[in-house]
Amino acid sequence: QLQLQESGPGLVKPSETLSLTCTVSGGSISSSSYYWGWIRQPPGKGLEWIGSIYYSGSTYYNPSLKSRVTISVDTSKNQFSLKLSSVTAADTAVYYCARQGIAVAGTTDDYWGQGTLVTVSS
Amino acid sequence: DIVMTQTPLSLSVTPGQPASISCKSSQSLLHSDGKTYLYWYLQKPGQSPQLLIYEVSSRFSGVPDRFSGSGSGTDFTLKISRVEAEDVGVYYCMQGIHLRRTFGQGTKVEIK
Numbered sequence: 001q002l003q004l005q006e007s008g009p010g011l012v013k014p015s016e017t018l019s020l021t022c023t024v025s026g027g028s029i030s031s032s033s034y035y036w037g038w039i040r041q042p043p044g045k046g047l048e049w050i051g052s053i054y055y056s057g058s059t060y061y062n063p064s065l066k067s068r069v070t071i072s073v074d075t076s077k078n079q080f081s082l083k084l085s086s087v088t089a090a091d092t093a094v095y096y097c098a099r100q101g102i103a104v105a106g107t108t109d110d111y112w113g114q115g116t117l118v119t120v121s122s
Numbered sequence: 123d124i125v126m127t128q129t130p131l132s133l134s135v136t137p138g139q140p141a142s143i144s145c146k147s148s149q150s151l152l153h154s155d156g157k158t159y160l161y162w163y164l165q166k167p168g169q170s171p172q173l174l175i176y177e178v179s180s181r182f183s184g185v186p187d188r189f190s191g192s193g194s195g196t197d198f199t200l201k202i203s204r205v206e207a208e209d210v211g212v213y214y215c216m217q218g219i220h221l222r223r224t225f226g227q228g229t230k231v232e233i234k
Contacts, residue, residue, distance in 0.1 A: 035221060047171065047214055049223040060221045063123065096170055101218060103153050108176040109161060109218060115170050 002027040004097050004113035012091075012120050018084040022097030022113060029078045030055040033107045035100040038071065038082045040093040041115070048093075052100050053080055087120045094118075124149050124217045128226035135205040136234045143229045145198045145215035152195060152219075159218035162191055162200045165228075166211040175200065176218075207233055 008020035022036070029036060037052035051061035053071045061069050065084070073080040084091060094115040101107035125148040135141045151158045160178045163171035173182040175191040178198060188203040202209055210233055215226040 037223070039223075046212075046228045047165075047216075047225040049225065052221060052223075062222065100221070100223070101176075102221075103155060103157070103159055103219060108173065108182075109216070109223070110173050110176075110182065112170040112172070 002099065002111045004099065004111060006095060006097050006113045006116040008116060008118070010117060010119060012087055012118060013122050014088055014120055015086055018082070018087050018091060018118055018120070020082045020095055020097075020116065020118070022080050022082075024078045024080075024099075027099075029073065029080065030075045033102060033105040035060070035102060036073065036080045037098050037100040037109075039096045039098060039112075040091075041096070042090075042093045050082065050084075050095075089120050092118065092120045123222055124151075124220060124224050126215055126217055126224050126226040128213075128215055128229050130229060131227060132230045132232070134232045134234050135202075137207060138204050141202040141205050141209075141231060143200045143213055143215075143231075145193075145200070145226050147196045147198075147217055150195045151198075151217050158194060160191070160193065160198050161216040161218055162189075163214045163216065164209070164211050165214065166208075169211075171214060174213075202231075205231070205233070 003025045012018045035052040038050040053059045068085045070083040096115045098112040127146045129144045162175040165171040179191040212228040
């Protein structure tokens with residue numbers, strides 16, 4: 001069964017860059033049928049899609065975060081990563097990675113990681 | 123981007139009774155391939171969201187048949203035929219027609 005696991009620092013200082021990695025096991029990140037995405041959830045609030053990446057490196061970002069977000073992929077390690085620059089307290093959230101389906105491929109957004117809490121504080 | 127609007131935002135249900143959640147999208151979710159890309163997720167307390175329904179009405183593997191989805195175009199509904207204690211949590215709809223995903227605000231379901 002596919003598993004996704006987020007990893008990275010749980011505490012980031014304001015104005016610095018948040019960096020997280022998602023490791024995929026039980027399946028290949030190089031599948032032509034999926035994108036790989038990041039979603040976040042501030043404490044007590046709803047879900048916000050951040051962006052996603054294809055194994056080839058093609059990316060889509062949330063317009064509200066686009067200027068600060070970079071998502072990259074390392075197919076040799078079966079991992080993809082998130083960088084969010086110039087963070088503020090408003091970026092404090094649980095960050096999830098997930099497998100994102102592609103309409104024309106007939107696939108669905110099915111598996112999510114357990115999530116990792118990142119707190120922005122000095 | 124597509125805006126997803128859920129109602130109600132909270133729901134208190136007696137066990138064994140039905141429950142219904144509405145989700146409306148600002149644009150049609152009908153793809154040129156003939157499928158409609160509307161998902162429903164349940165986030166149980168302290169857990170990550172889990173897929174319940176995809177393509178409006180298809181139940182994901184292992185999802186009980188008391189969960190059903192319906193709708194078309196821009197109007198969708200999730201129904202729970204008989205709510206059980208394990209169904210508490212926050213339900214989200216999400217559009218999957220665009221790679222830039224957007225979620226509804228969430229509907230919190232509690233047991234009376």
